Amino acid sequence: YAAHALxxxxxxxxxxxxxxxxxxxxxxxxxxxxxxxxANRLTMLQRPGAAGVPFFMLEVDNAGNRFRKAGSQGYPQSRFGGGCPKLPVHAVFSQPGQILVEAVEMPDGA
Structure with missing residues (x-):
């Protein structure tokens, strides 16, 4: 965080x-x-009164195993098993070099 802040x-x-x-x-x-x-710095824009869009990043492998996440405050994370079936994480491996963006809506509308 400190390096990004500098x-x-x-x-x-x-x-x-x-x-x-x-x-x-x-x-x-x-x-x-x-x-x-x-992208990682965007996930940190959560300051009250000056918050950005709630971004999150996931680093996953071909099998859907999550290596790391950034951001995702309020995003329900599975404790066991693969990734969320609503996020097409496997699609990224069929399109190398492409940036895929997903809009996510929580059950409570957030």
Whole structure:
């Protein structure tokens, strides 16, 4: 978190994210960081009064095993078994180099 905060200060990054409509490539270029670093920083924009869009990232393998997650506050995580059947995590392996985005709605409407 500290390294991201130094490279992409909260207020500057949040303002740039809003201006760029959360375009990760624009943010990556603006702050001179990798795609993953910019995406990960987006998951950290949870400051009360200055929160961003609630992003989350999952790092999974072909079998659907989760290696790491970032963000996802309020996202129901399975404790056992594979990933969520509503997220097409396996689709990413058939399209290397493509960014796949999913909008997720929780049962309570969040």
């Amino acid at each position: 490279m992409m200060p909260y207020q500057a990054f949040h303002a740039a994210a809003v201006r760029a409509r959360y375009d990760i490539d624009v943010l990556r270029s603006r702050f001179g960081v990798s795609f993953e670093q910019a």
